[in-house]
Amino acid sequence: MRSIKKAGFLFSTLLIALSLIVAGCGNNSGQPANAGASESNDAGKANEEKSGRKLIALAHKSLNYYAFVAMQEAAKRKAQEYGYEFEASVADFDSAKQTNQFINFITKKPAAIITDPNDSEGLITAINQAKTAGIPVGVFDTPTTGGDVAFTVAFDNFKAGQMAAEEIVKRLKEKYGEPKGTVLNAYGAMSSSAWRARKTGFDEVMKKYPNIQYLAMPAEGDMRKTQDVALNAMAKYGNLDAVHAPSDNPAMGLYEALKQKNKLKKVGEDGHVIFVTIDAEPIALQRIKEGWYDATINQDCVAYGEIVIDMLHNYSLQGKEVPLETYKNEKYFWKEAKIVKGDSGPHMIIDPYVIDSSNVDNDSHWGNVAWNEYNLRY
Numbered sequence: 001m002r003s004i005k006k007a008g009f010l011f012s013t014l015l016i017a018l019s020l021i022v023a024g025c026g027n028n029s030g031q032p033a034n035a036g037a038s039e040s041n042d043a044g045k046a047n048e049e050k051s052g053r054k055l056i057a058l059a060h061k062s063l064n065y066y067a068f069v070a071m072q073e074a075a076k077r078k079a080q081e082y083g084y085e086f087e088a089s090v091a092d093f094d095s096a097k098q099t100n101q102f103i104n105f106i107t108k109k110p111a112a113i114i115t116d117p118n119d120s121e122g123l124i125t126a127i128n129q130a131k132t133a134g135i136p137v138g139v140f141d142t143p144t145t146g147g148d149v150a151f152t153v154a155f156d157n158f159k160a161g162q163m164a165a166e167e168i169v170k171r172l173k174e175k176y177g178e179p180k181g182t183v184l185n186a187y188g189a190m191s192s193s194a195w196r197a198r199k200t201g202f203d204e205v206m207k208k209y210p211n212i213q214y215l216a217m218p219a220e221g222d223m224r225k226t227q228d229v230a231l232n233a234m235a236k237y238g239n240l241d242a243v244h245a246p247s248d249n250p251a252m253g254l255y256e257a258l259k260q261k262n263k264l265k266k267v268g269e270d271g272h273v274i275f276v277t278i279d280a281e282p283i284a285l286q287r288i289k290e291g292w293y294d295a296t297i298n299q300d301c302v303a304y305g306e307i308v309i310d311m312l313h314n315y316s317l318q319g320k321e322v323p324l325e326t327y328k329n330e331k332y333f334w335k336e337a338k339i340v341k342g343d344s345g346p347h348m349i350i351d352p353y354v355i356d357s358s359n360v361d362n363d364s365h366w367g368n369v370a371w372n373e374y375n376l377r378y
């Protein structure tokens with residue numbers, strides 16, 4: 001990954017303003033072994049003929065995080081690779097707005113609609129309306145608790161929280177010979193099912209270690225609030241041994257707080273504060289390489305966009321149900337994931353994995369793909 005200029009990541013950068021005009025062809029994604037051609041009487045395919053367009057529409061929750069931008073770009077590239085037109089709307093975290101945008105897409109009679117729901121319940125009625133209209137729906141990132149969804153691909157957020165905590169515990173043992181010290185978790189908004197699960201997983205690990213002073217403080221996933229929380233924690237409790245934020249965007253607030261108090265030290269330097277995040281955006285990978293961060297837990301945002309399109313194209317739009325089996329694809333670092341029966345239909349859960357200085361340069365990490373191949377910048 002090419003070096004990220006410091007100026008590109010100044011704390012004052014609160015919103016991502018990216019140009020998503022790049023259209024290209026990505027590599028073919030793998031699919032379960034029984035994929036293949038099928039009959040043409042599927043509702044989605046018939047819908048394409050009626051509309052005269054091969055359109056895939058995305059009702060997205062936001063573009064305010066780099067991860068969300070990468071998800072959209074991956075889906076767009078994969079859709080265009082298959083010959084579809086691609087159109088997206090952005091709800092800016094407004095559930096009512098997203099529902100309206102989703103229903104508007106139904107009236108356009110696309111081949112399929114994909115979405116990253118703002119919440120797990122808000123789109124269920126609209127998803128069922130799409131199904132009634134013969135339009136298959138694919139969901140990524142935030143699963144719904146119901147509705148007739150053709151395919152969902154998501155992330156084990158609880159396990160990610162556990163893994164982040166375990167990385168911190170491991171380093172505390174290396175530092176002190178036992179798990180002890182003061183750990184700050186500037187956790188995200190509890191209205192988010194993902195951040196809620198990450199906090200629960202983190203909490204589950206921390207409660208096993210009574211000698212760790214665990215500071216779980218609400219920061220709403222906001223960069224400025226996260227910085228304030230860290231500054232307040234240092235003022236009240238003194239030195240921190242480790243810090244954690246549930247996503248890389250708010251983690252920038254932790255970075256700035258440590259820097260402001262002259263406590264930002266590299267791994268191996270005296271006074272280094274253990275620093276572990278979740279998501280594995282390019283900024284996290286860069287800071288691991290530079291020595292500021294210890295580790296990040298990877299959520300494969302590129303895979304989300306690619307796989308949801310793959311499954312709709314190879315199954316739903318061929319009149320076939322997505323099979324419940326093990327998906328395998330060598331292009332991804334994680335290699336395989338199970339497809340199981342979920343609350344709303346076939347559901348793939350991608351396991352998190354740790355990125356640290358030993359593997360940060362691997363080209364298959366989504367952060368490296370988005371930065372080097374997609375050329376997405378902050």
